[in-house]
Amino acid sequence: MSSMTRTRSEETYAVSGLSHRYPAGDVLALQGIDMVLPKGSVTALIGPSGCGKSTLLNILSGLLRPTDGGVTLFGSPLTGPPDEVAHMFQKATLLPWRTTLENVVLPIEIRDGKKAAKAAYGKARDLLRMVGIGDFEAAYPQALSGGMAQRAAICRMLITEPEVFLLDEPFGALDELTRERMDIELLRIAKDSEATVVLVTHSIPESVFLSDRVYAMSARPGRIEEVIDIDLPAPRTLDTFSDPHFVDRVGQVRRALNRGHGYDGQ
Amino acid sequence: MTVSEVRQRDTQEERMGRRRGVAAVRGAGKMLNRLPTWAAVLLIIVVVLALWQLVVSLGTISELVLPSPLSVGGQLVIVTQQLIGGEYLLGQLWITIQEVLLGFGLAVTVGITVGLIVGQTEFGRKGVMPIFVLLDATPKIAFAPVFIAWFGFGIASKFLMAAFMSIFPIIVGTAAGLAATSEEEIKLFRSMKASGWDIFWKLKVHRALPFVFTGLKIAVVAAVTGAVAAEFIGGGIGFGEQVRVAAARIALDRVFALILYLSVLGLLLYLAVAWLQKKLTFWDQPGRDR
Numbered sequence: 001m002s003s004m005t006r007t008r009s010e011e012t013y014a015v016s017g018l019s020h021r022y023p024a025g026d027v028l029a030l031q032g033i034d035m036v037l038p039k040g041s042v043t044a045l046i047g048p049s050g051c052g053k054s055t056l057l058n059i060l061s062g063l064l065r066p067t068d069g070g071v072t073l074f075g076s077p078l079t080g081p082p083d084e085v086a087h088m089f090q091k092a093t094l095l096p097w098r099t100t101l102e103n104v105v106l107p108i109e110i111r112d113g114k115k116a117a118k119a120a121y122g123k124a125r126d127l128l129r130m131v132g133i134g135d136f137e138a139a140y141p142q143a144l145s146g147g148m149a150q151r152a153a154i155c156r157m158l159i160t161e162p163e164v165f166l167l168d169e170p171f172g173a174l175d176e177l178t179r180e181r182m183d184i185e186l187l188r189i190a191k192d193s194e195a196t197v198v199l200v201t202h203s204i205p206e207s208v209f210l211s212d213r214v215y216a217m218s219a220r221p222g223r224i225e226e227v228i229d230i231d232l233p234a235p236r237t238l239d240t241f242s243d244p245h246f247v248d249r250v251g252q253v254r255r256a257l258n259r260g261h262g263y264d265g266q
Numbered sequence: 267m268t269v270s271e272v273r274q275r276d277t278q279e280e281r282m283g284r285r286r287g288v289a290a291v292r293g294a295g296k297m298l299n300r301l302p303t304w305a306a307v308l309l310i311i312v313v314v315l316a317l318w319q320l321v322v323s324l325g326t327i328s329e330l331v332l333p334s335p336l337s338v339g340g341q342l343v344i345v346t347q348q349l350i351g352g353e354y355l356l357g358q359l360w361i362t363i364q365e366v367l368l369g370f371g372l373a374v375t376v377g378i379t380v381g382l383i384v385g386q387t388e389f390g391r392k393g394v395m396p397i398f399v400l401l402d403a404t405p406k407i408a409f410a411p412v413f414i415a416w417f418g419f420g421i422a423s424k425f426l427m428a429a430f431m432s433i434f435p436i437i438v439g440t441a442a443g444l445a446a447t448s449e450e451e452i453k454l455f456r457s458m459k460a461s462g463w464d465i466f467w468k469l470k471v472h473r474a475l476p477f478v479f480t481g482l483k484i485a486v487v488a489a490v491t492g493a494v495a496a497e498f499i500g501g502g503i504g505f506g507e508q509v510r511v512a513a514a515r516i517a518l519d520r521v522f523a524l525i526l527y528l529s530v531l532g533l534l535l536y537l538a539v540a541w542l543q544k545k546l547t548f549w550d551q552p553g554r555d556r
Contacts, residue, residue, distance in 0.1 A: 063456060080459075087457040093450045096549040097472050110460045110468070140549055 011075075012164060012196035013037040013060060018069030020055055028221035029055045033069070035215065035224070042190060042197040044207035044214045046253065048261060052222025053200045054168060060198060061085055061166050073164070083111075086162035090169040092149035094141035094156075101137040104128065104155045111160065120159060127155040131185065147178040154186065158193070165190060167199040171206075179203075180238065183210055187236060204257070208249045209236060216253055218260025226256035333519035341523035349527075355508065362505040363531065365421055365493040369428025370486055370535070377433040377485070378478065381440025385474070395441055402434035407491070410499045419501035424493050431492030432485035439481025443474025476550045479543040486539050490532040 018033040030052040037043050045053040058064040059071060062081040071078045073085075086107070094103045102117075104124040109117035128134045131151040133144075141149055150171060157165060170186070171179040187210055190197045201207050207214050211230055218225040230249055232240060240246050301309065315335045321327055322334035329337065348355040384390035384398070410427055417423035447470050455465045497506025505528060512520040 061457060063453075081457060083459075087454070089450060089454065091450055093448075093454045095451070095469070095472070097547075106468075107458045110455070110458045110464050142549065 010039060011036050012039050012041070012073065013198075014072045014075075015060075016070055018056075018059070018066050018071065020052070020059065020064070020066045020068070030059075030066070031221040031223050033222075033224060035227075037196055037198065039196055040191075040194050041213065042187070042199065042211040044199045044201055044211035045217060046201055046204065046207045046214060047217030047222070047225075047257065048219050050222070051217040051219040051260075053217055055222065057166055057168055057198065057200050061087060082164075083160075084163040085166060086157040086160055086164070088150075088153055088157050088165065088167045088170045090172040092141070092146075092153040094144075094149055094152055096141050099138050099140055100128065100133070100144065100152050101125065103141065103152055104159055106156060107160050124155060124159055127158055128152070130189075131155060146174055147182065150174060150182060154189065158189065161193070163195055165195050165197045167197065169200055169202060172202065179206070180241070184237065186210070191234070204250055204253050205241065208232075208246060208253060209240060214249075214253050216256035216260065218257070225260035228252050228256065330516060330518070333522060337519040338522045338526075341517075341519040342526060345520070345523045345527065358503065358508055359505050359527065359531075361421065361503050362424075362493055362497065362528075365424040365428055365496075365504065366489050366531065366535070368421075368425035369493060370432055370489040372425065372429040373433040373436055373485055373489065374482065376429070377436030377481070378440050380433075381437040381478075381481075382444065384437065385441030385444030391441060391445060395438065398434055398437050398441075402438060406431050406434075407495050410492075410495045413496055414500045419503075421503070423501070424496040424504065427496035428489040428492035431495075432489040435481040435484040435488070436478070437481075439477045439479075440474060443477030444470055446477060447473045475547045476543075479539065479547060482539050483536060483543070486535045487532050490528060490535070494528060 013035070014037075015033055015035045018030060019028070020030040021028050033056065035043075045056060047053050055064065059066050060078075062078050062085070073082055094100070095106070098106070101121060101124055104127065105117040105120045108120045125134065125137055128137050128151075131154055133148050133151050136144060136148060136152075141152070144152065150173075153170075167186075171182045174182065183206060197210075199207070199210055201210075208230055214228040214230060215224050216226045216228060217223065228249065232243065232246055232249070298306070298309075318332075319335050322329060322332055333341075345355065349359060350356075384394045409430065413423045413427045413430070417426055451469055451473075452465065455469055460468070493504070494506035494509070497504040498510050501507070505524065509521055509524045509528075512518075512524060
């Protein structure tokens, strides 16, 4: 019997009829959002400022409660920040009084205490080596470049073995070349760990490159303008960026965003 | 050679000479800039002392009004001998040290506690902080007679005055420091389901430390001032009283020697706080932040 063996839903997230209104200024940030995020999928949320994509991410992370509608994670309603979810933000936000290694184990320390954090050092070292900054475990964040700091932030996200990555413009502060390399690396890590990824980005190429599905959003009120499936083959590499199919999809996302912005295409 | 030619040649030579002079001054300036800090400080002290000695030796200013560095030096030797001999003076210095340490200790304990309470809430920062800033701006030293009236001629009025002088920068620094945590860091901690306690201990306290130390460095110097000021007002004890008595005898060379010892006391305490700051907030470098 499948209902006995299957304790969790196949979908990671299911969002239905979700709206959110900020009481300050009575702003309708999100209206009528419906989305299903299958396990292991990568979903990009893209749109102009004020389209509510960050609000949506905060709701998915359990940091914010929607005023209307429901969100389920693995079939159960979301009531607060869940254990299975880890975050990455635009800034690495490493604590400057902790070494890289101590920064990576911070989530463990907060969840299970100092002893558990020490026990996780070995795992943290493996992660640092995996993203190529193994030699910097004892360095303080001040000594790291922007790209290295974001790599450390990736390790901090991975240390709890989350099933869901919520990425809020993760590489927005990096230069484009570093960003492309980090995108590829992140995609590989996500596939390896079979995690479900939700990504908020401003970059149309990045949204297409990383995801299986792009939600193009429009503002005032924040809503989904178009859902674009990205059927590019894996693995995606630097060559993907010049694939004609990739360019097609980028154009499709751009048209959707322009439409949402009130332009009529041409 | 005509007169004008000669004049021209002269001015030319003058100009070159001046240029050489300018170059020499520039060269000296460069040399000064290259001096290490200790040498630069030493140089200035030596020059000032030499000028001071010169002014007094030439009789421009009377020794009664301004004792020469040499006579101050002589007094310094006498005071040092008296201190080493473990005489009466050493006891008086010990009294002042106790007052300063007790007062500063009290100010640190109460100041950080109050600062934490005030800084934790929006209401505290908005409503209570300005009152402390206002109190800090009053000429606190004017309260010294009040402290004598309240707490008597003994050590209590002195160390309480020292605490009163030094507590406000600590409160203000601590409270301001608690607000120094960035939104991103709070969001990071909340996303990791950190408790309020964790956010406080693992984040806010660290972010507050540089501000606390700024307050402590101001406070430790103020504590010495407070103790000595209270000694001036009344009680007949402590190093401040020794200064007052020497000044009343117009033994200004001794006054200067005693003040030098008080300065060393203040400086040592300041250096101790600065050392602790460097240990605890080694990460606090301006510039890079990620």
